[in-house]
Amino acid sequence: MVASRALRIGVEYAFTQLGWTRVEARVPADDPLGLRAASIAGLRREGIARAPRGEVEQVLLARVVDDPPAFSRDGFVAILNAGLPRKRVIGQGVLRDRDGRVLLCELTYKGEWDLPGGVVEVGESPATGLVRELEEELGITVTIDGLVTMNWLPPWSRWDDACLFVFDLGVVDADLVDQMVLQRSEIAAVHWCDLETVREKATLATTELLESLADAPLPAYREAPQQPD
CATH class of the missing domain: 3.90.79.10 (Nucleoside Triphosphate Pyrophosphohydrolase)
Structure with missing residues (x-):
């Protein structure tokens, strides 16, 4: 996906060139394509930012500088695990x-x-x-x-x-x-x-x-x- 590739490049630039240690994104909970793009780019789901009634909640995703590479086994498992339902x-x-x-x-x-x-x-x-x-x-x-x-x-x-x-x-x-x-x-x-x-x-x-x-x-x-x- 073009969106996920662009996001991944942006995240790496923030880490390697700007010296950031954490990148966050908030994606509308009713935007499955946006959520998928963020996950493919290596951002892990961390929670839900609640919204007033009638407004769409936002899913909080983030990546920190020492997370394993998104396409490594450890990175894939961490991203998948973070997005699974909890009971x-x-x-x-x-x-x-x-x-x-x-x-x-x-x-x-x-x-x-x-x-x-x-x-x-x-x-x-x-x-x-x-x-x-x-x-x-x-x-x-x-x-x-x-x-x-x-x-x-x-x-x-x-x-x-x-x-x-x-x-x-x-x-x-x-x-x-x-x-x-x-x-x-x-x-x-x-x-x-x-x-x-x-x-x-x-x-x-x-x-x-x-x-x-x-x-x-x-x-x-x-x-x-x-x-x-």
Whole structure:
């Protein structure tokens, strides 16, 4: 493409002759040819510059001076990887007491109670993320006994869709909650809950999951119902 070649020449001139260390471009999100030209020229997608309603958002792309050559394997992989969709990943755990009740967290930032866990960090496995979250938020170290299911969560309210990995954390004595040190900025309290309490307090996705789990082992993959706004 002529456009991508011209852009590539311009970027190299900025680096070699002008001494720049970074070149940015903003391309309208509804301009696929422009986005393709920028990618072929070696610019990596970095994010979206939001716009007011009725205006077109801008895709931010950039290249820095020590990026690998665009047509090398490393350069191609980096550009392709930067442009691929990203999906939020969550790790949660089912922890039961000896009466069969499930531990739910009363959260400070939403009204519904939920299973313990949280968002997995970049480069972190779902299992490792769950263990870390419980150490940070509850002050306990758990052992993962296996995967219960992977639940796809559809978009809800202002949240994008997500993949939720639900792990079995086994059975413990109910007084474990007395040893917990809660991260008060996120966890207001923890509760051992039977199914009736789950139905009353938990999110629709958590309620549906725990009701299904009470009847039979869950399939490896599921899709959660749409949560009402």
